[in-house]
Amino acid sequence: MGNRNLILGAVLTAIFTGAALISMIWVPYDITVLDIPNKIKGPSGAHLLGTDHFGRDILSMIMAGARTSIAVALVAVGIGMGLGVPLGLTAAAHKGSLLDELIMRGNDLIFAFPSLLIAIMITAVFGASALNAIIAIGIFNVPVFARLTRSGALSLWTRDYVLAARVAGKGAARISFEHILPNVTNLLIVQGTIQFSLGILAEAGLSYVGLGAQPPTASWGRMLADSQTMISFAPHMALFPGFAILLTVLGLNLMGDGLRDMFDPRLRRVRG
Secondary structure (H helix, E strand, O other): OHHHHHHHHHHHHHHHHHHHHHHOOOOOOOOOOOOHHHOOOOOOOOOOOOEOOOOOEHHHHHHHHHHHHHHHHHHHHHHHHHHHHHHHHHHHHOOOOHHHHHHHHHHHHHHOOOHHHHHHHHHHHHOOOHHHHHHHHHHHHHHHHHHHHHHHHHOOOOOHHHHHHHHOOOOHHHHHHHHHHHHHHHHHHHHHHHHHHHHHHHHHHHHHOOOOOOOOOOOHHHHHHHHOOOOOOOOHHHHHHHHHHHHHHHHHHHHHHHHHHHHOHHHHHHHO
16 A cells, blocks of 8 residues: 555656646746636637636646745755754754753744744735745744654664764764664655645645735645635636645655655554
């Protein structure tokens, strides 16, 4: 089951990643050009997924929106991992100390503010943009990776090879990055995949309420927002970007599930 999930998830993810990469050099229609005479057209040979209320090609918008969603989620996860992993390693290396307490209570404080609330605070000061959405989602990801890293690292600090490294005179920082980090990488990869899917959902949600990417940048969330008053007579405007979000998140979750099974054989035995 794990391999099937991994393969199916990888295929779905590859499709939308490929669409995002292709959109960097080519889309069927220019999404910045309005074609009012052809607005709100259903799927046809000329427009495979139809057009929106400005006459823009929905397939082109979805391809460009994939680029936005993937870029925002990828950078946000990178921020969360880049800051959260060192914090988690540091907290584990100094378990029970004041430093450990400060790091973990700081994580609890960030957890008290959802990414949407963080985005509202950031945009209130700096304005709505894709960059501010990245910052908001990235900040929310930091405690996720810090907690996971600390949890995984704590169980490794009592291992014989770590004790041997300490006897050899290695410091806590060197042990953390040479011996602890490689052994929690599997956990981070799986969690990174899950946070990537949540990042795409968060970006769509922020764009839906107007706090994410701004026009003329394409965004799946804003496509849904634009379609909400027209869903009764132009359902294709909501269905196709909605399916894009659904399939991308499903693909990433399936891939994360498959990776978890691959890295932990005990799960395969339990499920089997």
